[in-house]
């Protein structure tokens with residue numbers, strides 16, 4: 204038997220048959236799921252704008268060290284550099300990617316300006332640690348509520364059945380049990396929480412920025428299929444013996460992460476960074492150049508559709524953006 208998080212970790216990252224080592228990745232034609240990064244260049248432009256705000260806020264440090272975790276094939280890194288934010292000359296961009304296969308594939312998009320690390324532990328200090336859709340891929344434990352405590356969910360030896368066994372994994376606290384009825388199962392994102400804590404310890408006065416799908420509270424996940432699987436752009440919710448070469452993810456309960464984050468929906472956060480004005484500019488360029496039909500016109504037109512996808516409240520726009528500023532006065 205394997206504890207649920209051990210089962211997921213093995214299926215996603217095992218060196219010889221893990222989903223991410225066998226070529227699983229974000230992307231359209233060659234990918235298994237589409238992230239905000241893969242919608243088009245607009246998301247990276249806006250991340251660049253946010254980096255400029257942080258850079259200014261920190262007094263324009265040079266070098267300005269930004270580490271992007273769960274960087275996959277490096278599309279966000281490439282997009283930010285191509286967008287040439289104001290901080291470009293000072294920017295030292297690092298990627299952190301657990302999958303050796305994906306680290307190797309970053310050579311297609313990135314040059315020697317970007318250093319690649321395999322784990323957060325290899326990072327010394329940074330001004331910013333950021334990640335898009337990393338937390339949902341840090342293997343969760345699953346707990347089942349019982350009167351006065353919790354049982355833990357395990358996968359049986361043949362991966363046929365999930366079994367809840369007595370134990371008191373949460374004896375020290377970690378989930379607000381008051382909202383969880385007896386018998387309900389919820390994820391416990393112990394690994395994600397420890398990862399965020401470790402990221403905060405590396406940024407001193409800087410920022411940790413994490414964007415993902417999930418809910419503000421654990422209670423909101425009761426009765427919802429919080430485990431999602433992805434393969435070839437098909438979403439599922441069941442894990443079993445045939446869950447091979449499939450992405451297994453969890454809706455992230457943000458209340459289980461370290462305290463102090465400012466939360467916003469992705470739509471609201473991108474509005475605050477000026478996505479609206481970039482779309483207006485795109486519409487204007489398209490109107491002026493549609494008859495020319497050149498690359499500038501097509502890019503401008505595409506920006507409108509990208510913004511719709513990034514801000515759709517039923518999709519990417521409903522994702523949660525969490526920003527920690529550990530050194531800021533409260």
Ligand SMILES: C[S@@+](CC[C@H](N)C(=O)[O-])C[C@H]1O[C@@H](n2cnc3c(N)ncnc32)[C@H](O)[C@@H]1O
Nearest residue numbers: 223229238240273275299300301302335336340
């Ligand atoms: C859902 S993908 C997101 C890719 C990309 N950020 C995007 O938005 O398109 C998650 C990525 O995180 C990586 N990953 C998982 N655990 C990690 C860890 N502890 N440190 C760094 N990368 C990790 C996975 O290998 C995978 O490439």
